[in-house]
Amino acid sequence: MINTALRQMIGWIFPHDGSDYRDGMTIVAKATMRHRGLVASIVLFNIIAAVFEGSTIGILAIAASALVDQNVVHSGLQRFGELGFTLQSFLKDVGAGGLFLGLVSLAVVAQVLKSLMTYWGKYAAIRLEFRVSRQLLTSSTDQIMAYSYSEVTKWPAGSLGALIGLTSTIASVIKVLNEVVLALIMLVTYLAVMAALSIELAVSAIFIVVVISLGISRTLKAIKVLGITMVDAVIHTGKLSVEFLDAPRLLRVFCATQYAGKKINTARNKALAAGERSAKIKAVVDPSIDALTISAAGIFLVAGYFISGDSAIVVIPKLLVFLVILNRMVPQAKILNQSRMTFTALIHSIEVIGSFLRVSDKDFARVGGAIFPGLKKNIKFRNVSFFYPEASGNLLSNLNFDIVKGQTVALVGASGSGKSTIASLLLGLYEPSTGHIELDGKDLRTLNLESWRGHIGTVDQEAFLLNETIKENISFATEKFTMEDIRSACRLAHADKFIEQLPKGYDTVVGDRGLRLSGGQQQRLALARALVRSPEVLILDEATSALDSESERLIQKTLEELHKTVTIFVIAHRLSTIAKADQILVLDNGRIQESGIFRDLAESGGLFDKLWRLQTVKA
Numbered sequence: 327m328i329n330t331a332l333r334q335m336i337g338w339i340f341p342h343d344g345s346d347y348r349d350g351m352t353i354v355a356k357a358t359m360r361h362r363g364l365v366a367s368i369v370l371f372n373i374i375a376a377v378f379e380g381s382t383i384g385i386l387a388i389a390a391s392a393l394v395d396q397n398v399v400h401s402g403l404q405r406f407g408e409l410g411f412t413l414q415s416f417l418k419d420v421g422a423g424g425l426f427l428g429l430v431s432l433a434v435v436a437q438v439l440k441s442l443m444t445y446w447g448k449y450a451a452i453r454l455e456f457r458v459s460r461q462l463l464t465s466s467t468d469q470i471m472a473y474s475y476s477e478v479t480k481w482p483a484g485s486l487g488a489l490i491g492l493t494s495t496i497a498s499v500i501k502v503l504n505e506v507v508l509a510l511i512m513l514v515t516y517l518a519v520m521a522a523l524s525i526e527l528a529v530s531a532i533f534i535v536v537v538i539s540l541g542i543s544r545t546l547k548a549i550k551v552l553g554i555t556m557v558d559a560v561i562h563t564g565k566l567s568v569e570f571l572d573a574p575r576l577l578r579v580f581c582a583t584q585y586a587g588k589k590i591n592t593a594r595n596k597a598l599a600a601g602e603r604s605a606k607i608k609a610v611v612d613p614s615i616d617a618l619t620i621s622a623a624g625i626f627l628v629a630g631y632f633i634s635g636d637s638a639i640v641v642i643p644k645l646l647v648f649l650v651i652l653n654r655m656v657p658q659a660k661i662l663n664q665s666r667m668t669f670t671a672l673i674h675s676i677e678v679i680g681s682f683l684r685v686s687d688k689d690f691a692r693v694g695g696a697i698f699p700g701l702k703k704n705i706k707f708r709n710v711s712f713f714y715p716e717a718s719g720n721l722l723s724n725l726n727f728d729i730v731k732g733q734t735v736a737l738v739g740a741s742g743s744g745k746s747t748i749a750s751l752l753l754g755l756y757e758p759s760t761g762h763i764e765l766d767g768k769d770l771r772t773l774n775l776e777s778w779r780g781h782i783g784t785v786d787q788e789a790f791l792l793n794e795t796i797k798e799n800i801s802f803a804t805e806k807f808t809m810e811d812i813r814s815a816c817r818l819a820h821a822d823k824f825i826e827q828l829p830k831g832y833d834t835v836v837g838d839r840g841l842r843l844s845g846g847q848q849q850r851l852a853l854a855r856a857l858v859r860s861p862e863v864l865i866l867d868e869a870t871s872a873l874d875s876e877s878e879r880l881i882q883k884t885l886e887e888l889h890k891t892v893t894i895f896v897i898a899h900r901l902s903t904i905a906k907a908d909q910i911l912v913l914d915n916g917r918i919q920e921s922g923i924f925r926d927l928a929e930s931g932g933l934f935d936k937l938w939r940l941q942t943v944k945a
């Protein structure tokens with residue numbers, strides 16, 4: 327019952343024509359309710375402020391009346407019984423002037439106290455807003471980090487950045503709501519004081535406030551539409567900026583710098599234009615309210631003067647008090663309407679953030695499961711089939727193969743045949759659609775993913791170095807490695823020689839994605855980054871395909887050194903890389919078509935034989 331009434335009232339103050347911002351509001355509300363103490367103090371300080379404000383006005387009204395007729399005070403005091411009589415006898419000898427001065431001083435004190443309470447209320451609201459903002463930002467960042475690989479790759483990185491930023495803006499809902507609550511409390515207080523003075527005046531004041539609010543409702547719709555444009559443009563700008571700024575080389579060699587700059591600027595200008603229009607619309611509101619109230623006040627004074635005729639001397643003080651109240655009321659009406667506009671502009675953000683932070687439709691990385699103790703015997707693919715959700719059919723069908731501990735298993739196949747996907751399945755980035763992967767007989771689905779990945783070292787085609795020093799890139803995300811660990815990993819990856827020749831050695835900053843290093847150097851650093859962790863299993867996905875023959879020979883040498891101590895799963899285009907593998911798997915049409923050792927396959931007249939001949943002819 328109260329709920330429905332409350333919702334209706336909120337609906338009237340913040341019209342929402344069907345947009346669903348409930349999820350977003352629930353998120354803000356939940357975050358807010360963690361700070362009940364602050365919320366309670368905000369409400370309390372606001373109410374006390376309103377009481378002081380009401381008292382100020384009431385006292386001023388009495389002071390004004392007392393100037394005209396001293397009896398007002400005495401008859402008023404009689405209403406308070408014992409205390410009233412004591413005060414009355416105390417004030418008996420004070421003249422009209424003294425009474426007026428005393429009351430005005432009292433009003434000033436009440437006003438100072440009101441200001442103090444308002445400050446405390448605002449202080450608490452700011453504290454709350456920043457806490458909630460910090461909390462929302464933290465939880466949105468954490469949430470993205472907890473996404474599964476397939477979930478997080480659905481989102482453009484730049485949009486994710488923009489969305490995290492937006493999360494904090496919706497915390498300003500708290501500020502808006504606080505202002506609304508304060509304004510409403512004040513408006514009610516003024517109306518109460520006014521009603522005590524004269525019912526007619528109170529009704530006319532309500533009339534003025536309603537006219538103002540209705541007038542503004544029309545602008546709200548425009549502001550909401552602009553809010554949508556703005557938020558969408560901000561997210562789009564984020565996506566474009568990150569994408570283009572991350573590809574400086576591509577933009578230059580394709581002569582696309584102007585194109586990229588124009589696209590980013592156009593997207594941003596769209597957001598700015600919407601912001602500007604919205605601000606201009608908002609700017610109309612305040613002066614209109616002022617003009618409206620001054621006209622209303624003038625009409626009241628003139629009308630009051632004409633209606634009361636001779637007794638104007640009694641009415642004028644009342645009207646003056648009314649004007650004071652109206653004067654105090656209008657800023658509150660302004661705040662209320664400004665808040666409505668701010669909220670309306672925020673609606674789309676709240677909606678977007680609500681659906682962004684909604685967990686029910688997101689896929690999170692699996693946590694928990696049994697800790698993987700280390701590989702003892704083998705890894706088995708058993709009837710593994712896999713398809714990407716958006717693809718039409720199976721990419722991999724019914725794969726069966728074993729990787730025995732200490733062996734080197736090579737996977738070959740045409741580009742796009744699903745080799746990298748097999749590596750992703752092995753890493754647990756995706757789960758098989760049917761079938762399963764067994765580690766020493768245990769289904770990977772039942773094992774703790776982080777503990778399994780902790781035993782794996784991976785080098786992909788792209789090295790993904792950070793714009794940090796070589797040292798930091800190798801120890802990446804851990805602090806436990808000593809300089810000696812790092813050096814020996816680099817020796818093993820045959821990266822030590824070139825690093826030592828750099829002027830700053832291990833302290834060389836490699837540039838975005840390692841651009842200050844050659845492709846071969848980047849690959850060897852990536853290998854060192856994998857090896858420093860002393861992995862039991864090494865997965866190399868075309869780690870050598872982009873290399874010069876010297877770098878390839880060096881990595882080849884590393885693999886031979888690791889043979890037997892590390893289980894190696896290597897995907898390679900260049901068949902020379904895999905000549906010494908214990909087992910070669912040939913992937914075609916989503917199936918393992920052939921398997922065996924190099925010598926057998928190369929002379930079998932089968933698929934591998936064909937691939938081998940093609941390469942040897944080319945070479």
Ligand code: ADP
Pocket residue numbers: 714716717721739740741742743744745746747748
């Ligand atoms: P390979 O490493 O053998 O070149 P991949 O395993 O990378 O091949 O990709 C195999 C096929 O799966 C390709 O046709 C590719 O289009 C598709 N594919 C790869 N990754 C995804 C993905 N994240 N979502 C949808 N399809 C994908």
Ligand code: MG
Pocket residue numbers: 745746747867868
């Ligand atoms: Mg691949």
